[in-house]
Amino acid sequence: MNDRGWVAGDALGLEIPAHAAALREGGIDFLTTAFRACGALAADNRVVGITRFEECPGGSTGRKLLLSVAYQRSQAGLHSDLFVKFSRDFDDPIRDRGRSQMEREVRFALLAREPGFPIAVPACLFADFHRESGTGILVTQCIAYGKGAIEPHYEKCMDEELPEALAHSEALLRSVARLAAAQKAGRLSEAFTRQFPFDISQLSVGERTPYTARQLQNRVDRYAQFAAGHPALLPQNIRAPAFIARLREDVVRFPGQEAAIKDYLGSRPEFIALCHWNANIDNAWFWRSPAGVIECGLMDWGCVSQMNLAMAIWGAMSGAGTELWDRHLDALLSLFVAELRAGGGPSLDPQVLRRMLMLYIAIMGLTWLLDAPPYLRSLVPDLAELKSRFDPRIRGNEAARSQLQMLTTFLNLWDRQDFGFVLDEHLTCAA
Structure with missing residues (x-):
């Protein structure tokens, strides 16, 4: 990993950000390249703005963000309100120990994009993981809990x-x-x-x-x-x-x-x-x-x-x-x-x-x-x-x-x- 917090992912070969500051630095250019590489964004479309960039607490591993973006044009199945999950938490060594857990999640997210997948999963816009360092990122749609037909989020063991x-x-x-x-x-x-x-x-x-x-x-x-x-x-x-x-x-x-x-x-x-x-x-x-x-x-x-x-x-x-x-x-x-x-x-x-x-x-x-x-x-x-x-x-x-x-x-x-x-x-x- 370089001193800016970037490392090449194993699956798609792009340099991926290890933390929120690196993602903010990469901005709309990284998101455009990443979403295209994953097949979520058409080659003639691009991310033109970031309208929300908010830390999201919770979970047992890694840091998380709520991210909203704007696109050059609308596209069927393309989500603007996103959830970003990093495998790493550099401020908490205990949480950071679980970084390897994301490797399977990334592999699954990429495969589950195939047509006709039998159950509903969050739409994946980008995912990759670097096994040697345990660094990974997953970007999916943000589930709109409590809005429209979707019920509120329920907490564990409630x-x-x-x-x-x-x-x-x-x-x-x-x-x-x-x-x-x-x-x-x-x-x-x-x-x-x-x-x-x-x-x-x-x-x-x-x-x-x-x-x-x-x-x-x-x-x-x-x-x-x-x-x-x-x-x-x-x-x-x-x-x-x-x-x-x-x-x-x-x-x-x-x-x-x-x-x-x-x-x-x-x-x-x-x-x-x-x-x-x-x-x-x-x-x-x-x-x-x-x-x-x-x-x-x-x-x-x-x-x-x-x-x-x-x-x-x-x-x-x-x-x-x-x-x-x-x-x-x-x-x-x-x-x-x-x-x-x-x-x-x-x-x-x-x-x-x-x-x-x-x-x-x-x-x-x-x-x-x-x-x-x-x-x-x-x-x-x-x-x-x-x-x-x-x-x-x-x-x-x-x-x-x-x-x-x-x-x-x-x-x-x-x-x-x-x-x-x-x-x-x-x-x-x-x-």
């Missing part, structure tokens, strides 16, 4: 406060299934399969040494103390002594089976497809079809990959309330299976998919979610004062809200679905 939580979950799962079906049916270019291969390690989010049985029991004991000390934050069933005793007995059985469970989740090709890893409500936008059905588009494709469908379903539903899981899980899985088949994908057994989903949630939750209690205390130092999980100190803190919601969902499923029984069932079928 699903329970949606006016129609079930209908929104259905929309997310239909979109995930439509993309998976298109890939399985061969209706996407071969480049998607080649550039986003299945990798069994993708069944884990990040790297962490698996906990031993004793370490897991220690975490259950710590959770028991948390549940006793903060009963208002948790449903009664997952703080009941009988459940916690059963959980403590169950967890010791999983470390010895984790590798085999991962092998099983990777062994059935019909259950593996190209999917969004985290199709949660904050990574979507919603509108109603002419028939009144809620539909959605998906964004933030940083971890897109071929994966077991159970992983994608958890990603779409991890923020949903326990009541939705308890009352509607079977119907939602049937909807997903039907949408997958209608799009040309394989016919799946919903009960096998359910078992895979529960096994995935079990090993994922043991790895990541049992550590939530001390993390919550660090995020909300006055946690003991809270009388409800709806307290603004939880609801207004995305990290705290998400950790508590996903921990609650994980443990509620352990109770309602009986993960010990699910493991027994799996071992019996595998024998």
